[in-house]
Amino acid sequence: MKTGPGTEAKTAATGGSRIGFEDVSVTYGNLTVLHSLTLTVNPGEVVALIGPSGSGKTTALRAVAGFVRPSSGRIMIGERNVTHLAPYDRKIGMVVQNYALFPHMRVDENVAFGLRAHGAREDVIRQRVPECLAMVGMSAYARRFPRELSGGQQQRVAIARALAPRPQVLLLDEPLSALDAQIRRAMIDEIAKLHTSLPNLTVLYVTHDQSEALTLANHIGIMRDGKLRAFGTSQSLFRNPPNRFAAEFLGRANLMPVKDLQPTENGHARVSFGDTFLFARNHHRLAGGSDCLLCVRPHDFRFTRATSEPNALKATVLSVQWQGDVQNITFETGGHTVRMTTPPMADPPQAGESVRIHFEPGDVTLVPEDPAHG
Ligand SMILES: Nc1ncnc2c1ncn2[C@@H]1O[C@H](COP(=O)(O)OP(=O)(O)OP(=O)(O)O)[C@@H](O)[C@H]1O
Ligand SMILES: [Mg+2]
Structure with a gap:
């Protein structure tokens, strides 16, 4: 050749x-x-x-x-x-x-x-x-x-x-x-x-x-x-993963079922998780009124003991695992288990402690629920 x-x-x-x-x-x-x-x-x-x-x-x-x-x-x-x-x-x-x-x-x-x-x-x-x-x-x-x-x-x-x-x-x-x-x-x-x-x-x-x-x-x-x-x-x-599978496979996202999407300005939307309102990016332009998944990467959660943070969920600490340069914490919130990854904290939460976890709306996105591929 x-x-x-x-x-x-x-x-x-x-x-x-x-x-x-x-x-x-x-x-x-x-x-x-x-x-x-x-x-x-x-x-x-x-x-x-x-x-x-x-x-x-x-x-x-x-x-x-x-x-x-x-x-x-x-x-x-x-x-x-x-x-x-x-x-x-x-x-x-x-x-x-x-x-x-x-x-x-x-x-x-x-x-x-x-x-x-x-x-x-x-x-x-x-x-x-x-x-x-x-x-x-x-x-x-x-x-x-x-x-x-x-x-x-x-x-x-x-x-x-x-x-x-x-x-x-x-x-x-x-x-x-x-x-x-x-x-x-x-x-x-x-x-x-x-x-x-x-x-x-x-x-x-x-x-x-x-x-x-x-x-x-x-x-x-x-x-x-x-x-x-x-x-x-x-x-x-x-x-902006297009579906549940992509979100889970690439980056092991937390996916929380949320309801009654209401579009807001700047391509964001408000959704309900239980009786809490949360704000997130609506990158995929999901329609008003729809149910979908809130996709939060483990490093996008923050935790606080204050009660004044916006976009926050009540949560109970399930486990705290220290892995050298990161700390992995699992929480229970609204019947779901979610994972957070942070740099090691000086004052980490204790298992069983009631805290709040929150995130920046711009850091998280809404993903369509895809029944065919759950
Ligand atoms: N020569 C073959 N004859 C029959 N079935 C085959 C043959 N080669 C692959 N398959 C089947 O095709 C499907 C896809 O196989 P493939 O090797 O492409 O998967 P893969 O994504 O590369 O998986 P892995 O990550 O395990 O390497 C599998 O179900 C496999 O059993
Ligand atoms: Mg292969």
């Missing part, structure tokens, strides 16, 4: 690395595991797909890679309809959870393998392999075998190997899930840096880990039962 600089410049100019799912369904036997997925990853963007186990994330990724054939719909890369192209002809790099580096090949041979498979010349390989190892900070390990590397180092080599043929599109399927929390944090930062140095690379990133998604992605898609249930910028999904 030709991958000269001219080809790259041309594909970049024509949005050649855009990934497009157009109404894509995937069926195994008579079971549909991906339902009419329509989603665009713009050139140079990182989109993260998150969702519970079995929700169809890997299936979506494999459909782009060409390992799964859609039962209907089209997969586009740039202007090309690749739905019926073999994986090899799609110019895609892919890294999966436990990337099986070839155990009998040294690091540099592993990275060279992908280039050789693409028919690269030996002089090109000799130049490109060190370049790619440098990109992932693995230059010093070129002559090691995979068994002589840590898990994080192996994943770096896997990324170098995927990037070596200069793919336009990189697919990452839970690339960090086998690593422990600390190495994972460091690797997230490295992937973010790597993407800054390759601004034209389009990345579709599958993960269970919402902090990976929030850190790396421009847009996040939330999958459930083979359907895309929410899509938006990381910030907008976090701040």
Whole structure:
């Protein structure tokens, strides 16, 4: 395959690395595991797909890679309809959870393998392999075998190997899930840096880990039962989740059922929680009179012993847990349990204590109740 600089410049100019799912369904036997997925990853963007186990994330990724054939719909890369192209002809790099580096090949041979498979010349390989190892900070390990590397180092080599043929599109399927929390944090930062140095690379990133998604992605898609249930910028999904599932899945929001919405000025609304009136943003412009959910992130609750705070609820402290740099407190209010996260307090409340919890109306939003997906 030709991958000269001219080809790259041309594909970049024509949005050649855009990934497009157009109404894509995937069926195994008579079971549909991906339902009419329509989603665009713009050139140079990182989109993260998150969702519970079995929700169809890997299936979506494999459909782009060409390992799964859609039962209907089209997969586009740039202007090309690749739905019926073999994986090899799609110019895609892919890294999966436990990337099986070839155990009998040294690091540099592993990275060279992908280039050789693409028919690269030996002089090109000799130049490109060190370049790619440098990109992932693995230059010093070129002559090691995979068994002589840590898990994080192996994943770096896997990324170098995927990037070596200069793919336009990189697919990452839970690339960090086998690593422990600390190495994972460091690797997230490295992937973010790597993407800054390759601004034209389009990345579709599958993960269970919402902090990976929030850190790396421009847009996040939330999958459930083979359907895309929410899509938006990381910030907008976090701040204004479109439904209960999105609110709970991304950021573990407190969702309190509230009644009789009354729109007020500035896109806010007043709602009733039991016999208390509360004010919140009505981002989704829910209609007057409707019942919905009040979405309060754990860090948006404040607690007070005063009785004069507006937008406050009477609450009883259920538990106080200190976790180093944060304190997690659960409260009972109006028959519901809610969670608050704060920096450690000098005078924390005690379990059983009656207090008030409150929030700024601008920090919280109203979410439609969605009976079909409760
Ligand atoms: N080859 C296959 N044959 C039959 N069913 C399959 C096949 N591959 C996947 N499935 C089913 O498709 C559904 C979606 O699987 P998929 O691997 O896409 O989920 P996922 O979101 O990646 O989950 P996880 O987070 O556990 O990796 C699951 O119910 C799974 O059992
Ligand atoms: Mg998967």
